[in-house]
Amino acid sequence: MLTLYHYWSSVCSQKVRMCLAEKKLPFENKHIDLFTFEHWEPFYRKINKKGVVPALEHDGKIVIESNVILEYLDDVFPEIGLRPADPYAKAQMRIWIFNSEEIAHSNVNTASHNPRHAVRLAQKPYTQEQIDRAVANCPSPIIAARFIHRHEHGVTEAEENQAYAALDYLLGMMEDSLVQGPWLAGRDYSLADIAMAPFINRIEVLKRPEMVGAAKRPRVAEWWQRIQARPGFKEAFAFANPDKNDPIKR
Ligand SMILES: N[C@@H](CCC(=O)N[C@@H](CS)C(=O)NCC(=O)O)C(=O)O
Structure with a gap:
């Protein structure tokens, strides 16, 4: 039995x-609302000590870290394989x-803050006391410090530009890799495509579609259509x- 702790747009x-859909694996769905700080509540901290989503429970065993979960699912349910043999x-x-993990996640997170995360938080009339209580619950000093800083100052234009520059550099590497295509690891659709696809979706949602558009990056654009x-x-x-x-719809 599989249970996924997740947030719809994470x-x-x-x-x-x-990965679960590709492998046709049914799962019990436990939605964890990041904007009511459910991910920092004691019940969830027992599941994921880092206080982030996702977490997968498989027959009572917990697996965290999305990329580790992908490989775990492919090990345990190899019938529809998502890793090349070569x-x-x-x-x-x-x-x-x-x-x-290294480039896409942190930079998409920075780019998403002002137009998405801050908008959602502003819509909820949290008092400073409620924010302080939520932060006190956060198990990670790294995430807590980032949250406080961004809650107080937002993300500056310079930080946002730096994040987009990093994403542009990553997309340039993707364009080059796809010469071997049609997929990121070559001939077969794999966990590589799954690990990258949500970030390309987010770049589009953030109204930077030209970064992944056919005029600038034809191979990335075609790959994105195939995905x-x-x-x-x-x-x-x-x-x-x-x-x-939620004011954010996609
Ligand atoms: N390396 C982790 C990162 C998990 C992560 O940061 N998840 C985000 C959503 S995509 C989250 O829960 N953020 C909550 C927060 O930062 O407060 C993974 O790949 O699972």
Whole structure:
């Protein structure tokens, strides 16, 4: 039995939902609302000591870290395999999984703050006391410090520009890698594509579609079309936001 603790629009959660859908694995859904700070509450800290989503529970065992969850699912449910057998292709797959963590996640997070995270928080009339209580619950000093800083100062234009420059550099590498295509690790659709797809979706949502558009990056643009045509992608992204008042819709 699989249970997924996730948040509808979290990029790391979207990866895991894509993998589950691609493998046709049913799961129990536990939605954790990041904007009511459920991820820092004691019950969830027992599941994920880092206070982030996603977390996967499999027959009572907890696995955290989205990229680790992807490989775990492929180990335990190999019937629909998502890792190439060829060692070189597998190395390419791992590089893209690593890039998704090292470059894509932190920079997409920075770029998402002002137009998404701050907008949601502003919509909820939290008192300073409620914010302080939420932060006191946060298990990670790293995330707590970032949250406080951004809550007080937002993300500056310079920080945002730096994040987009990093993402542009990553997309340039993607364009080059896809010469071997059609997928990021070569011939076969793999965990590399799953690890990167939610970030490309977010770049589009953040109204920077030219970064992944055909004029600038034809191979990335075609890859993105192929990804979106997959039933697993459609299923993973069809997960509806339980909070109907959320001003963010995609
Ligand atoms: N390396 C972790 C990162 C998890 C992560 O940061 N998740 C985000 C959502 S994509 C989160 O829970 N953020 C909550 C917060 O920063 O307060 C993974 O890949 O699972």
